[in-house]
Amino acid sequence: MTQQIEEEADALARAAVGAPGPQRRPLGRRVRSTASAYGFMAPAVALVLVFFVASGLLLLILSFTDLSSANFSRAWNFIGLDNYERLFTDPFFPKIARNTVFYVVTTLIVFNLGLALVLALVTTSIPRRAGFFFRLVWLLPRLTPSVVYILMWQRIGAGDPFGIYNQIVPEFLGASGGNLIFGGSPWAFVILTNGFNGASFGMIIFTSALESIPKDLLTAAKVDGAGTWRIIRDIKIPMIKWPLLFIATYQTLSLLTSFEYILLLTEGGPGLFTTEVWALTSYKRAFATYFGNSQWGYGATWAIVLVTIALLLAVAYVKLFRFNELIEEPRIENL
């Protein structure tokens, strides 16, 4: 209905100024309007070209070289697929790959999806202001600078007499007195730190989705005698199916390619590659190797393989969500 009116208005406006229809725009005008569009796009396009496109290509080229701080000043030495061979025959490759899958799947299911959904369901079932308060507290990790945030967790997990967990939790719940991050369960802390940050994202998205479920639907179900659990299972979850899928794919991608908290918390340790994930390996090979030897070429190889996996996932998710429908044609240009 509205669209029809708009179309009519469109036609009227065109008739009023004698402008041609969308199909018959003169070439000069088309060129000029394209030029002005590129003018508006110029800053964004320049930045994307330099820091994503060119950098991505450079990363690919680097992955075929043995460039490191040892031969930095000389011309780039191309070594074919040697880096790739080295990557897949690395004795720690299986461990790092397993770590990555474990880290992504566990954090995603327990926190970024599971806890996020529970938090959204619970905070929308209590009075509005109280729900808002709890969501706000949950937003804190996201606002806290990563260095300070990890600092807090390090103090929580520290050994006696400084550790907070050891101090306030009774002994039978695992307070051994030692350092919990490096002595006890490094994975628990890696997943907790990332999960406490990641859960808030899903929580906020799910909350707005849950709040937009029509109230009559829920009332009708209650009148019919459906219990809380049935309402959640049969109405709420099916109604927020798309946000759930969106968060699942989006967070898989971001967990797969992020490593900042792990770098700050354990640096992949303790010991050999205990909590090292793929993205962190790439970074450490290139920037943080011992004896000051930065292997940029080899690090780039780890990055390229992960980028390829992530891009395949990303393409799948663009297809799955039919994002092309989001990218509808702009109307104003039909003037």
Next chain:
Amino acid sequence: MTTVETAPPRPAAGPIPRSRQKMGRYFAYGFLILSIIPILVGYAWLIIATVSARTQGLLPKNAEGGIGGFTLSNWDFVFESAIWNAMLNSLLIAVFMVIGVGLASTSGGYALSRMKFAGRKTFLTGTLVLHAFKAEMLLIAIFFVLRFLGDIPIIGGFIGFNTVGGVALVMVALELPLGIWLMKGFFDNLSWDMERAALIDGASRFRVWWQIMVPQVRPGIAALSLFTFIVGWNAYLVPFTFTIGTKVANMPVFLNQLISDTAPVNWNLVAAVGLFQMIPLIIFFIFTQELLLNIYAGGSKGT
């Protein structure tokens, strides 16, 4: 909906008894309070540690091992120039990001929302993918790009490797996909009547954008600015990777140097510096709560 309708009718369908409702309420609050304990404990430690000489767990301790020993000496760092240098660097990165991301997203978002041009679809799909994708994977290549930019005469000294400008430029680029989608979303929601009238009257695209459209998306620009400021202020990985030493360090990098370069670490000093760094964030947190929750929903949804 249909599932409920076709469900077999329960024999004693009626309102849930009050006592059960009350129990559910208690359960909900209990769960939520338990869930936020780690967050609250972390902050409690930060605040207690900043005002005490030493802490064990959450307890401030005096020299004899009893409770006490409160002091403000941890805050002596505010009289040193290093912290203000780091703060200035943080501020420069954050402000540069607000301006850079704001301008590029507001102009790019407008074109993507309102104009038709070759490459529009590719650009939108591309930035959408980059949105979830942490560009941290590209840091190795960006390292070389920055070294290259540093060799450009005149401006090279400001945007190359190991400069605040270079860090800010990289950060602008990395935040851009989010900014563009956010602003495109705001422009998509505007009615196009005024804009079209102006165009028919012969106004240029630029004038329409600047005088008619930009004033209407001010709330969007405010939200984006707040978001990018926080990202820039908290930035750790990019500044850490692309700077060396203390002169160009921003606050998070400075704080990390404090933790890793000194042994034994003075945790109470570290806590004070950490809290000091969070002052602007605390102000935002108190005064823009509603906006913050909205940005983190809308700003990341990609629409």
